[in-house]
Amino acid sequence: TTESSDVQQRPPVVQRPALTVPTLIQIRDILAQLEAPIISTLTERFNLATPSSLYANNGSELLAYLVPRELIAAASGRYDYGKLEYPYTLPPVSPDVTTRTNSFAPGRFHQDTFTGNKELFDFYVNHLVPLFSSQSSVFFHLDNSTTNHDATFNLDATLLELISHRSHIGKVVAESKFASNVTGFTSLIKSKDATTIRALLTNTTQETGVMAQAATAATAFSNAWTTSGAAETISFVGSLQNVTSKLFRELIDVTTDIEVQYILARLN
Ligand SMILES: C=C(O[C@@H]1C=C(C(=O)O)C=C[C@H]1O)C(=O)O
Numbered sequence: 001t002t003e004s005s006d007v008q009q010r011p012p013v014v015q016r017p018a019l020t021v022p023t024l025i026q027i028r029d030i031l032a033q034l035e036a037p038i039i040s041t042l043t044e045r046f047n048l049a050t051p052s053s054l055y056a057n058n059g060s061e062l063l064a065y066l067v068p069r070e071l072i073a074a075a076s077g078r079y080d081y082g083k084l085e086y087p088y089t090l091p092p093v094s095p096d097v098t099t100r101t102n103s104f105a106p107g108r109f110h111q112d113t114f115t116g117n118k119e120l121f122d123f124y125v126n127h128l129v130p131l132f133s134s135q136s137s138v139f140f141h142l143d144n145s146t147t148n149h150d151a152t153f154n155l156d157a158t159l160l161e162l163i164s165h166r167s168h169i170g171k172v173v174a175e176s177k178f179a180s181n182v183t184g185f186t187s188l189i190k191s192k193d194a195t196t197i198r199a200l201l202t203n204t205t206q207e208t209g210v211m212a213q214a215a216t217a218a219t220a221f222s223n224a225w226t227t228s229g230a231a232e233t234i235s236f237v238g239s240l241q242n243v244t245s246k247l248f249r250e251l252i253d254v255t256t257d258i259e260v261q262y263i264l265a266r267l268n
Pocket residue numbers: 028031170173201202203204206207210251252253255256259
């Protein structure tokens with residue numbers, strides 16, 4: 001009927017809520033809460049034997065594994081407005097647009113389309129996975145195989161989701177910093193000065209604290225594995241430290257990239 005084709009043609013009108021961001025101090029606590037889950041998952045994943053063939057062609061098999069998982073996640077609202085979760089494989093989100101009637105007052109979240117997921121995925125596959133060199137397997141199979149591809153990709157997916165969420169909290173970090181220095185940022189946004197914006201967003205004291213906390217967590221989790229009787233090599237504790245440090249350095253960089261891109265699009 002005319003009625004049903006009319007319904008199909010009209011895009012759904014989605015009212016986006018006005019969302020206010022927390023203070024920078026509160027957001028830093030929220031970021032701190034994510035360190036243990038990330039490093040806990042990393043520790044688990046680190047202990048799985050990893051055939052490199054699994055990650056051939058820039059991780060195309062892993063990317064394909066994420067597709068159905070992200071479709072289900074989307075249906076359950078994981079990527080809804082303001083969730084600060086962005087998929088690796090689904091189309092980009094539409095941005096908010098500042099208008100005369102809706103000025104997006106400082107402190108209100110303003111959606112931009114940038115995601116750091118491509119950067120995170122490439123880093124994961126090309127720089128982190130090669131360091132997952134466990135020789136032992138936690139799986140016992142009567143056919144003598146030592147790997148469990150599904151379990152491996154499942155942990156990859158969980159870890160990728162966690163590090164993506166952590167990084168995209170950068171959007172509200174940026175809003176919070178914008179709200180506390182509107183004049184300073186506005187002129188830099190107008191002159192598209194990404195370098196100075198980045199310098200203004202960077203806080204190396206905070207970064208040192210984040211890295212130290214990550215190192216502490218890595219020690220705690222590797223100790224938990226060894227003292228609970230897991231068959232670990234002598235190098236396990238140091239290797240996990242190294243992997244954790246590389247991951248958190250990358251997370252800080254991607255979080256900052258996301259902050260910069262958010263700020264650049266803030267007045268669009
Ligand atoms: C997230 C922030 O912005 C930057 C990124 C950081 C991070 O990813 O942990 C830490 C300090 C800043 O250089 C922040 O200021 O807290």
